Amino acid sequence: MxxxxxxxxxxxxxxxxxxxxxxxxxxxxxxxxxxxxxxxxxxxxxxxxxxxxxxxxxxxxxxxxxxxxxxxxxxxxxxHSRSWRRQLRAGHRPVQDALTVEYERSTELRAWEGSMIVGLLQTPDYARAIFTRYAELHRSPRDIEDAVRARMRRQDMLYQQGRTFHIVMWEAALYSGVCPPTVLSAQLDRLVGVIGLDTVRLGIVPLGAQVAIPPGPGFWLYDERLTIVEDWHAELWLDDPDSLTVYRRVWDALADSAVYGASAHRLLARARAHLDLA
Structure with missing residues (x-):
């Protein structure tokens, strides 16, 4: 909080x-x-x-x-603090729709995620697994399929010119067993394809990388006007200059430790090989 x-x-x-x-x-x-x-x-x-x-x-x-x-x-x-208990009274679909509005209002978006694949890059099966886990946690209405469809529609923005996405993830997210191995395998393949998009810059922080700051909760930066931070009990919607400055510094620090392009490909291939051996 x-x-x-x-x-x-x-x-x-x-x-x-x-x-x-x-x-x-x-x-x-x-x-x-x-x-x-x-x-x-x-x-x-x-x-x-x-x-x-x-x-x-x-x-x-x-x-x-x-x-x-x-x-x-x-x-x-x-x-500033939007509790999941209140947000999810009507299910996950309305939350997805509210986020889509913020995406549409933005041209330059930055994300950090250390525990799972970011929603914007998820496959339908992976998203379904995530929504199911959170519905169980919060005892919220199970509008899983509506939520998945809303999240998939938002991914159309990845192919629109005039908007860029700078996404940084921790390598641990590639191994997180939040879904069946076959689903995770397809999800890793999806990330390989994303690296080639001209609207996306995907960086991965290797597990052994030196980092300037400990990796913390996932968050998105929408231009220079809004940060949304996700915690277990609530989302924090922060628009004051001091908070925006802090989260931009955090993002810059983690992005500096990430690898991109061919090096990111190698990390994805390593995670894929680990699944094949499991």
Whole structure:
């Protein structure tokens, strides 16, 4: 979770505490039918309130007109941290559609991924395996086929002039057993073909390479305006200059350790041979 997000949540908690000034936390919990610990966590920024929580708080503290202000603060929080629990209520397809909008708005895109093949380069079978694993993790609606189709349609952008993709992956992603071996084999073949596209520059950081910074979570940079970072609990959508600068530095550092062209081909061939021997 980002420092900016934590600070914003703490600020919201402080505002909630101001509204409660005339009654005790225990009394408020009783009025709302909550535990006193929930009141405390919301006020100290250790728990994110829901929209319903904020309206109930405003009403119960005698400040119903503060509800709109609190909702605006919450929307500011969610613009940076988008929990998977909320995003996936309607399944994975809407999330894919939202990402497609950001791709369409961008001309120069950069990605880092250390644990799996990036979505933009996935085969349908590989994507199906990934969506299935995440649906199981988040207990989300299983709109797997709709999500796969949405992801495959987005790959049409790889063949459009005027847009470039600079993708860097860790070699470990080539071996990650998130799908059956036959699916991974076809996926590696797909990457070999991608290297020849004039809109894509694919780099792979070898396992033994010296890196200027430890490889971290996967993220995309959309031009110089937005970074989307993927974590287990949420996506972080960051558009402030300081965050964008940090993630660009991270990407540059990892890209400097990557190999390209024929050297990347050799790493793919090594991973393919490993599968054949397994």
């Amino acid at each position: 980002s420092t900016d997000f934590q600070q914003a949540r703490a600020s919201l908690g402080a505002r909630l505490r101001e509204l409660r000034a005339e009654i005790t936390g225990r009394d408020l919990a009783t009025r709302l039918g909550w535990t006193q610990s929930k009141v405390s966590k919301l006020e100290t920024g250790r728990q994110t309130a829901t929209a319903a929580d904020l309206k109930a708080w405003a009403d119960a503290t005698g400040h119903p007109t503060a509800a709109d202000e609190l909702q605006a603060r919450l929307q500011g929080l969610e613009s």
